[in-house]
Amino acid sequence: MIRYSVEEEYKGMISAYEKAGGDKSVLESKDIAKLVVHENKVLANDSIKGLKIDTEETENGVRVNFTVEKGTKVPRPVHLCFGLLPKEGLQEIIMKVDAQDDSEVSVVAHCIFPNAVKVIHKMDADINIGNNAKFDYKETHYHGEDGGIEVIPKAKVNVGKGGVWQSTFSLSQGLVGRLDYDVEVFCQEKAVAELVVKVYGRGSDDIKILEKIHLDGRGARGMAKSRLVLSDKARAEVRGETYGNAPYARGHVDCMELVNGTEAVARAIPIVEVTDDTAKVTHEAAIGSIDRKQLETLMARGLDENEAVDVIVKGILKS
Amino acid sequence: MLVVENLQLKLNGNSIINGLDLHVGKGEIHGILGENGTGKTTLANLIMGTNSYRPTGGRIIFEGEDIAGLSVSERAKKGITLAWQEPARVEGLTVKDYLSLSAKNGGADQIERYLLMVGMEPKQYMDRDIDATLSGGERKRIEMASVLAMRPKLAILDEPDSGIDIVALPLLLNGIMEMNRQGSSVLLITHSEKVTEIAHRVSVLCAGKIINSGAPLETNQWFKNNCLTCPHINEPAH
Numbered sequence: 162m163i164r165y166s167v168e169e170e171y172k173g174m175i176s177a178y179e180k181a182g183g184d185k186s187v188l189e190s191k192d193i194a195k196l197v198v199h200e201n202k203v204l205a206n207d208s209i210k211g212l213k214i215d216t217e218e219t220e221n222g223v224r225v226n227f228t229v230e231k232g233t234k235v236p237r238p239v240h241l242c243f244g245l246l247p248k249e250g251l252q253e254i255i256m257k258v259d260a261q262d263d264s265e266v267s268v269v270a271h272c273i274f275p276n277a278v279k280v281i282h283k284m285d286a287d288i289n290i291g292n293n294a295k296f297d298y299k300e301t302h303y304h305g306e307d308g309g310i311e312v313i314p315k316a317k318v319n320v321g322k323g324g325v326w327q328s329t330f331s332l333s334q335g336l337v338g339r340l341d342y343d344v345e346v347f348c349q350e351k352a353v354a355e356l357v358v359k360v361y362g363r364g365s366d367d368i369k370i371l372e373k374i375h376l377d378g379r380g381a382r383g384m385a386k387s388r389l390v391l392s393d394k395a396r397a398e399v400r401g402e403t404y405g406n407a408p409y410a411r412g413h414v415d416c417m418e419l420v421n422g423t424e425a426v427a428r429a430i431p432i433v434e435v436t437d438d439t440a441k442v443t444h445e446a447a448i449g450s451i452d453r454k455q456l457e458t459l460m461a462r463g464l465d466e467n468e469a470v471d472v473i474v475k476g477i478l479k480s
Numbered sequence: 481m482l483v484v485e486n487l488q489l490k491l492n493g494n495s496i497i498n499g500l501d502l503h504v505g506k507g508e509i510h511g512i513l514g515e516n517g518t519g520k521t522t523l524a525n526l527i528m529g530t531n532s533y534r535p536t537g538g539r540i541i542f543e544g545e546d547i548a549g550l551s552v553s554e555r556a557k558k559g560i561t562l563a564w565q566e567p568a569r570v571e572g573l574t575v576k577d578y579l580s581l582s583a584k585n586g587g588a589d590q591i592e593r594y595l596l597m598v599g600m601e602p603k604q605y606m607d608r609d610i611d612a613t614l615s616g617g618e619r620k621r622i623e624m625a626s627v628l629a630m631r632p633k634l635a636i637l638d639e640p641d642s643g644i645d646i647v648a649l650p651l652l653l654n655g656i657m658e659m660n661r662q663g664s665s666v667l668l669i670t671h672s673e674k675v676t677e678i679a680h681r682v683s684v685l686c687a688g689k690i691i692n693s694g695a696p697l698e699t700n701q702w703f704k705n706n707c708l709t710c711p712h713i714n715e716p717a718h
Contacts, residue, residue: 452568453531454564454568455568455569455570457528457530457531457552457568458564458567458568458570459570459581460551460552460553460556461528461530461552461555461556461560461561461562462556462561462581462582462584462626462630463553463556463557463561463582463584463630464553464556464581465553466551466553469553472570472573472577472581473570473573475572476570476571476572476573476609477571477572478572479572
């Protein structure tokens with residue numbers, strides 16, 4: 162395996178991030194809280210007042226304690242950058258998040274694996290969102306075209322009274338490889354959880370999504386939304402589960418999967434369960450093909466069929 | 481520019497287009513007038529190659545080449561485009577992006593002007609998605625702006641006036657005339673003789689066949705006299 166010096170690793174990560182469309186000035190700025198991890202090495206770690214990012218390097222990754230102190234409103238998004246530049250390797254991120262009461266933060270995470278041939282990226286997160294705290298988490302993956310990667314993100318999230326958890330997971334650049342996404346959220350009184358997953362599966366990508374929301378507190382609200390497009394021989398199974406366990410809880414599961422071609426396979430399994438007679442949980446699931454009229458509209462403007470499909474897919478995954 | 485000869489289409493044993501002949505000259509706005517169900521949209525689909533329609537007989541010649549076997553993209557690259565009667569909505573695609581990709585052959589710098597031409601304020605619309613949040617009339621005007629941005633050699637406009645209110649209609653007609661001034665020939669398909677007043681020539685379609693053709697005023701009058709009250713629509717033997 163090729164080894165990199167710390168400096169080379171940092172330059173490599175910044176360069177890969179930039180090639181994937183990121184703004185490298187963000188990762189170079191000292192005013193922006195950030196964490197850059199390559200394999201099991203912490204290459205950059207900048208905290209700001211009220212926000213602490215403690216790390217510990219482990220054999221195969223990094224243990225991260227991410228704390229937003231009580232009442233802290235972090236003014237600019239915090240950037241997390243995880244990645245592996247070699248073709249082979251294992252990266253395990255064990256993350257503990259404590260967003261204390263009345264805090265507010267937005268986190269942008271980039272996961273970069275441009276050369277993966279035999280790579281495993283695991284993330285185990287234990288997340289606590291305090292009372293009236295707000296946490297917005299956006300994770301975007303940038304993969305290469307080999308598809309030799311397994312991505313296994315798991316998270317358990319507890320959202321305290323009046324708290325808000327919003328997450329968006331996007332994987333549409335490069336081949337997915339194997340994805341096993343599993344996020345479970347427990348919402349207390351008047352807490353809100355919004356989970357969004359957007360994935361473009363191609364080649365022989367194998368995708369499993371599980372979004373589970375427990376509406377345990379009075380007036381809690383939750384939405385599990387997924388948008389997937391599958392081409393070639395990609396396969397996907399999406400489970401969106403929402404449990405309305407408390408008075409006046411409101412939940413919704415919204416799953417849309419588009420299949421392009423005859424060999425891709427999509428499966429959607431929405432589960433809604435209500436154990437309180439004033440709670441209400443709804444679901445909608447749609448699996449279909451790329452709309453012929455949309456395709457022809459773009460082709461009539463001079464786009465090739467593949468270009469037109471690309472525009473439609475990007476639109477679906479953007480919305 | 482466009483010559484359609486003895487065009488035929490049979491679907492499930494039914495003749496939809498019956499030996500249709502049509503000539504559209506360079507720089508011409510050619511109106512196609514017809515009642516509902518006479519084959520207007522089918523004709524548009526056959527020329528553009530959309531909806532999987534392929535002629536069961538006859539020829540479609542564009543600039544000297546038979547295009548009947550070409551894909552939609554290939555026809556568009558030759559300079560033909562179609563504005564649908566009910567344009568598609570594409571989730572996540574902004575008006576700006578849609579017009580920009582239509583303007584591949586130049587004209588991207590004039591996108592805002594094209595929106596203004598069809599009576600739309602660019603600041604209000606550029607960043608909006610062309611999705612279900614737009615009304616039918618707004619979506620149609622955006623479709624017209626996208627055709628203007630493409631600057632095609634031949635624009636097929638299928639019922640551009642349907643769903644358009646009386647305030648926006650003159651703007652839309654101006655847009656069509658501007659398209660023509662930019663050098664596009666226009667096949668203007670409608671059931672309104674008011675709209676075909678801006679055409680250079682008008683043909684009347686019934687039962688998938690052109691049954692009369694000529695100058696707009698006379699042909700519009702002929703259509704009014706013979707078609708609007710005709711009990712034999714799609715029975716041209718009458």
